Amino acid sequence: MFHLLENRIQQAFQDHIAVRYGTDTAVAIEQPKQPEFGELAVPVAFQLAKVLKQAPKRIAAELVEEIGPIDGVAALEVAGNGYINIRLDRAVYASGLLRGLDAAPVVPGKIIVEHTNINPNKAAHIGHLRNTTLGDTYVRMLRARGRSVEVQNYIDNTGVQVADVVAGFHFLERKTPAEVAALAAQPRFDYYCWDLYARVSAHYTESEIGKGWRTETLHAIEANQGELAELGHIVADAVVEAHLDTMLRLGVEYDVLPRESEILHLKFWAAAFELLKERNAIYLETEGKNEGCWVMPAAAFREDTDDNKVIVRSNGTVTYVGKDIAYQLWKFGLLGKDFHYKPLRTYSSGHVAWVTTDEPTGYDASFGGGEAVYNVIDVRQSYLQDVVAAGLRALGFSQQAEHSHHFAYEMVALSPRCCAELGIGLSEEDQRRPYIEVSGRKGLGVKADDLIDKLIEEALAEVTSRHPESPESERRDAAVAIAIGALRYFLLKFTRNTVIAFDFQEALSFEGETGPYVQYAAVRARNILRKLGERGETLPDFAAVLPPEALARQLAAEDFWQILLAASKADTAVERAIASGEPAHVARYAFQVAQTFNNFYHQYHILHERDPERRAFLLWMTQFFANQLERTLEILGIRVPVYM
RNA sequence: GGGCGCGUAGCUCAGGUGGAUAGAGCAUCUGCCUUCUAAGCAGAGGGUCGCAGGUUCGAGUCCUGCCGCGCCUACCA
Numbered sequence: 001m002f003h004l005l006e007n008r009i010q011q012a013f014q015d016h017i018a019v020r021y022g023t024d025t026a027v028a029i030e031q032p033k034q035p036e037f038g039e040l041a042v043p044v045a046f047q048l049a050k051v052l053k054q055a056p057k058r059i060a061a062e063l064v065e066e067i068g069p070i071d072g073v074a075a076l077e078v079a080g081n082g083y084i085n086i087r088l089d090r091a092v093y094a095s096g097l098l099r100g101l102d103a104a105p106v107v108p109g110k111i112i113v114e115h116t117n118i119n120p121n122k123a124a125h126i127g128h129l130r131n132t133t134l135g136d137t138y139v140r141m142l143r144a145r146g147r148s149v150e151v152q153n154y155i156d157n158t159g160v161q162v163a164d165v166v167a168g169f170h171f172l173e174r175k176t177p178a179e180v181a182a183l184a185a186q187p188r189f190d191y192y193c194w195d196l197y198a199r200v201s202a203h204y205t206e207s208e209i210g211k212g213w214r215t216e217t218l219h220a221i222e223a224n225q226g227e228l229a230e231l232g233h234i235v236a237d238a239v240v241e242a243h244l245d246t247m248l249r250l251g252v253e254y255d256v257l258p259r260e261s262e263i264l265h266l267k268f269w270a271a272a273f274e275l276l277k278e279r280n281a282i283y284l285e286t287e288g289k290n291e292g293c294w295v296m297p298a299a300a301f302r303e304d305t306d307d308n309k310v311i312v313r314s315n316g317t318v319t320y321v322g323k324d325i326a327y328q329l330w331k332f333g334l335l336g337k338d339f340h341y342k343p344l345r346t347y348s349s350g351h352v353a354w355v356t357t358d359e360p361t362g363y364d365a366s367f368g369g370g371e372a373v374y375n376v377i378d379v380r381q382s383y384l385q386d387v388v389a390a391g392l393r394a395l396g397f398s399q400q401a402e403h404s405h406h407f408a409y410e411m412v413a414l415s416p417r418c419c420a421e422l423g424i425g426l427s428e429e430d431q432r433r434p435y436i437e438v439s440g441r442k443g444l445g446v447k448a449d450d451l452i453d454k455l456i457e458e459a460l461a462e463v464t465s466r467h468p469e470s471p472e473s474e475r476r477d478a479a480v481a482i483a484i485g486a487l488r489y490f491l492l493k494f495t496r497n498t499v500i501a502f503d504f505q506e507a508l509s510f511e512g513e514t515g516p517y518v519q520y521a522a523v524r525a526r527n528i529l530r531k532l533g534e535r536g537e538t539l540p541d542f543a544a545v546l547p548p549e550a551l552a553r554q555l556a557a558e559d560f561w562q563i564l565l566a567a568s569k570a571d572t573a574v575e576r577a578i579a580s581g582e583p584a585h586v587a588r589y590a591f592q593v594a595q596t597f598n599n600f601y602h603q604y605h606i607l608h609e610r611d612p613e614r615r616a617f618l619l620w621m622t623q624f625f626a627n628q629l630e631r632t633l634e635i636l637g638i639r640v641p642v643y644m
Numbered sequence: 645g646g647g648c649g650c651g652u653a654g655c656u657c658a659g660g661u662g663g664a665u666a667g668a669g670c671a672u673c674u675g676c677c678u679u680c681u682a683a684g685c686a687g688a689g690g691g692u693c694g695c696a697g698g699u700u701c702g703a704g705u706c707c708u709g710c711c712g713c714g715c716c717u718a719c720c721a
Binding site: 026160512519521605 | 647648650668669670679685686713714717721
C-alpha cells in the first residue's frame, strides 16, 4: 500500500513538473526521519532550483499550490528551505489495507537464478549455506513481487574436486565401485568424502607421486569409461543427494540441476567454441607463454591489463570459464542446443526438481531461455564472471551481457575463537587475524548439517524448558523452525559484501536481532487471535465494523498511525531490496516490524479492551501484524512455529 | 605492481539515487513477570563516521591523495 502511494505521488510530481516547467526530472521520494514531518517528503524543489534559478522555497510553494489533489494524500506542506512534506489520508490508507488493494503485479519474462553450485565431492559447509540462503531468499523476493523465476543448481560432476575424491577411493583406499556404492548408501557419505578429500589433498602436497592420479582420473571421467568414471558417477550422484537433503532442511528447493557431464556429452562447448571462433571473440595464440592456447583478449574484460584469458589449453582441453560461457549462452537460449531432462526428486509439495541427461527421456520438460540471469557466486570469482559476460558481449549479445548479473557475496570465514572451539590449532600470525578462511582441501570448516543439528539441539532445550508438557514431536517441530529461522536470519542480516566471521555464540543466539525474535512476535500475534477463539469469540467482519470514519477516529491517535504505517511498508522494503540486490534489507525490515509489534503488544492489552470500536481496531491491527510478519518471514524462508 | 572491497559506539553491523538531530543488536548499568508467553518491554551511558584536502546551500554518502586490512590478478575451479 505504501509502495503504491509512493509510486503514485512520484508520478504525479513528475507529470506536473514536465508540463509546468517543461523539464524531465527524476523525482526522489524519501521518508522523513521525524514523524512530525509527515509520511513522505519530496526534495525536488532543490533540484529544480538549479535549473530554474529560483529559490527552492519559492518553487516548493508553487508546486504545492498548483499540483492539485493526489488520491490518498491529505496535505502537502512546504517545510524548511524547500522540502515538500506529504501527509497521507489515514482513513483512505487504512481502508485500502483492510480491503487488500495492494496485490503484487505480475511481471512478464523469466528470470534465472543460479545458486548453491557446490562441488559434489564433500559435505556442504557454512560458506555454501550463505550462497544458498542468499540465492533462495532473492528468489522468494522476486516471486513475492510477481516475477517468474527458474532456480538452477549447477553441478560440476566431472571436475578436479570430484576427481580428487575418486582418486582417494581408488588409489588411496583401493575400494571397488561396489564397495563405494555400499558406502554411499550409508548416512552421511558426504562426511566420509569430506575427510577423504582432505586426506587426498594432503597426500598431493606431501608427495609428488599422487599428481598422476588426478590426471588419470580426470581423463577417465571425461572419456566416461572404466572404473574411475564409474566411481565418479557414484560419488557425485550420492553427494548431490546429500546436498539436496541439507538444503531442504533450510526449505530450499530447485527447479533444475544442469550438470557438467551433459555439457560435455552434448557438445555444448563445441557449439560455443564454433561461435566464439566464428565471431572472433577468441583467437589462437602463436607465441609467448600462452602459445598454442585459444585466448580471449584481455581488453574484452579488463581495461588495465594485457593478461589474456586462456579459454582452450594448449593440450586442447577447455577451461572452466569456457564451459561457463557455453552454459551462460544456454541460459539465455542463445546456444541453439538443449539438454534432455528427467525428474530427480519430488518434494512434499509435489514440486519436481529435474536433472539433465544426455539422451531423450520422453519427459516434457524445458528450461533455460531466461531474460535475465543472476549467478550467485562468491566475490572471489568476479574475474571469471567478467570473462563470461565479456564472452557474450564479444559474440554480439550485448543485451544479454547487460542482463548477466554476478550476484556476488563475501566469504564466510571462521573467527579465531571459533577455530579454538573446533580444536583447530592456529599460528600466532593467524590468531591475530580478524578471521580465518575456510578450506575444503584442508578439511577446515563448519559442516552445514553439524551446525543445523547443534542449533536444533539448543532450540529444543529452550522449547522444552518452556513447554515441558508438550509432546516431543511437537517440541521438535518448533525447535527445527526456530533453528532454521536463527540460521537463515543470521546469514541474511549481513549485506553481501561483508565478510562473516562465523562465531558459534552469535549464530546460536535467539535474542535481539535474530530470526527467533521475529518468529516470537509472529507467535504472540497469532496467540492473541487464538485466545480470542478459546473465549468463544470470533473475529469481527472488519470491513463492516471499521468503516472509514471509525478508522479515521482510531488513527487520529498518532501512536496507532505510526504503528500501522510501519507495519505496512513490506512492499516498499522488498522492492528496494530487489533493486539493490540486498536480501539483508528484507531481514532488517522484518526485525523492525517485529520490534514495532512487540512494543504494541506490550502497550495495549487487546483482549481486555472495553471500547468495542477500539477493540475491533486493535484486533484488526493484530491480524494485520500477524499477516505482515508471516508474509515477510515467508520471503526470508522462515517458518512460524506453533509456539515458542 | 594492477583491479575490487572494507575502515562508523567497547564488540558485531545498518546507514536506496548527497538532505532535516548518525542508527540497531550484543555487552555494561537501572527499572518491569498474580495481566494476550520476560526468546519480551522501558530507560541510561557510549561517536574527531581511518587521516588530509576538495566539490556545494548541504558530505558517513561524491572526487583526489595518503594510512591500515582483506580478496582477486593460473593452461585450478
